[in-house]
Amino acid sequence: MKTRWTQGNALTLLENGEAFYPAVFGAIRQARREVLLETFIWFDDKVGRELRAVLIAAARRGVQVDVTIDGYGSPDLSDEFVAGLAEAGVRLHVFDPCLRVMGVRLQVLRRMHRKIVVIDGERAFVGGINYSADHLADFGPQAKQDYAVEVRGPVVEDIHRFAHQALQQPARWRPRWWPRRRAPAARGELAEAGSAEALFVVRDNDEHPQDIERHYRAALRTAQREVIIANAYFFPGYRLLRELRRAAKRGVRVSLILQGEPDMAIVTLAARLLYPPLLKAGVEIYEYCERPLHGKVALVDDRWATVGSSNLDPLSLALNLEANLVIRDTAFNATLRERLDELRQRRCQRIVSDPMGARTWWRPLVSGLVYHLVRHFPGWARWLPAHKPLLVPAKELS
Numbered sequence: 001m002k003t004r005w006t007q008g009n010a011l012t013l014l015e016n017g018e019a020f021y022p023a024v025f026g027a028i029r030q031a032r033r034e035v036l037l038e039t040f041i042w043f044d045d046k047v048g049r050e051l052r053a054v055l056i057a058a059a060r061r062g063v064q065v066d067v068t069i070d071g072y073g074s075p076d077l078s079d080e081f082v083a084g085l086a087e088a089g090v091r092l093h094v095f096d097p098c099l100r101v102m103g104v105r106l107q108v109l110r111r112m113h114r115k116i117v118v119i120d121g122e123r124a125f126v127g128g129i130n131y132s133a134d135h136l137a138d139f140g141p142q143a144k145q146d147y148a149v150e151v152r153g154p155v156v157e158d159i160h161r162f163a164h165q166a167l168q169q170p171a172r173w174r175p176r177w178w179p180r181r182r183a184p185a186a187r188g189e190l191a192e193a194g195s196a197e198a199l200f201v202v203r204d205n206d207e208h209p210q211d212i213e214r215h216y217r218a219a220l221r222t223a224q225r226e227v228i229i230a231n232a233y234f235f236p237g238y239r240l241l242r243e244l245r246r247a248a249k250r251g252v253r254v255s256l257i258l259q260g261e262p263d264m265a266i267v268t269l270a271a272r273l274l275y276p277p278l279l280k281a282g283v284e285i286y287e288y289c290e291r292p293l294h295g296k297v298a299l300v301d302d303r304w305a306t307v308g309s310s311n312l313d314p315l316s317l318a319l320n321l322e323a324n325l326v327i328r329d330t331a332f333n334a335t336l337r338e339r340l341d342e343l344r345q346r347r348c349q350r351i352v353s354d355p356m357g358a359r360t361w362w363r364p365l366v367s368g369l370v371y372h373l374v375r376h377f378p379g380w381a382r383w384l385p386a387h388k389p390l391l392v393p394a395k396e397l398s
Contacts, residue, residue: 008192009153017135040073041130059089092394144294153193196329230257233311245281260287286348
């Protein structure tokens with residue numbers, strides 16, 4: 001998939017489920033021809049049931065509805081839940097249905113982690129928010145902090161084309177000995193809707209294995225005044241860590257907003273092993289302690305930002321299928337900076353020293369091991385167990 005920077009886009013930042021779900025569900029209710037939706041998680045809870053209801057209503061009024069879920073991330077939708085979708089005409093696709101052995105889910109690597117919605121080829125949503133009640137504040141202390149972006153304008157053509165291309169993967173894969181057929185070029189039919197430049201970027205295990213990380217590194221190299229990264233799972237590769245440290249050393253204010261109340265304790269442990277060299281270089285580190293941070297957003301200076309599904313950890317950067325929107329727009333950056341400043345100043349604890357305490361004899365050994373792990377992991381990932389993931393119609397699983 002080839003995409004390009006497009007001008008004339010209108011972007012709206014959506015924070016948490018309180019903003020995201022009404023926007024997406026409202027767009028589906030207004031759909032006239034087509035709904036394309038991809039998500040890692042779809043749960044049978046109050047959010048998941050509302051999504052199911054609006055999709056069924058759309059299909060019954062003649063809208064073509066295609067939904068792709070990940071077999072590992074959405075493993076427990078009941079036969080009744082799925083059957084109601086099929087009866088209405090919703091086409092549900094499962095990416096790599098997850099096998100269980102003695103109740104344990106296998107095939108944990110190389111997941112479809114994207115969160116994309118495209119309505120009528122004219123309006124799109126890209127971000128990190130799944131369809132589950134834990135993205136709403138009333139879920140309680142474990143409610144997630146997260147972001148997405150609503151998009152109108154020419155870049156929607158690229159997102160739309162990609163979503164269609166993703167559905168063309170054969171349900172049962174056979175070796176391919178002929179050149180890959182390219183998707184048709186964008187038609188250029190969507191009118192400009194705003195003033196933002198935007199680029200749709202994906203990460204896969206074929207033609208685009210490093211695209212998202214490459215855009216992060218390029219933005220860090222050009223940073224002049226400020227970098228803010230809010231990311232849930234922070235354990236990036238050596239080259240990205242190096243660019244963060246170099247930016248801080250040349251006087252750029254580099255701020256990381258990371259998890260302080262993680263949904264998985266190992267996430268914070270891994271990130272904290274990287275704190276000493278980052279702090280030494282002058283990077284500011286803030287831990288968000290109000291609730292679990294699930295966001296994957298960043299900004300550089302006044303004109304570069306990204307919102308999407310990609311964490312900055314080995315799974316997202318070397319294994320999972322991800323999608324981000326990269327943005328050049330001063331107004332969008334101002335909005336995102338305001339939201340992140342509110343987290344940084346009022347809801348975070350700044351880390352000024354190694355939170356793991358005084359160094360012991362084993363800490364240099366562990367830090368050295370971690371450093372080389374993140375340096376070489378992308379290369380090692382190619383040797384991890386791999387298979388050709390399947391995209392299977394849900395009806396074939398019953």
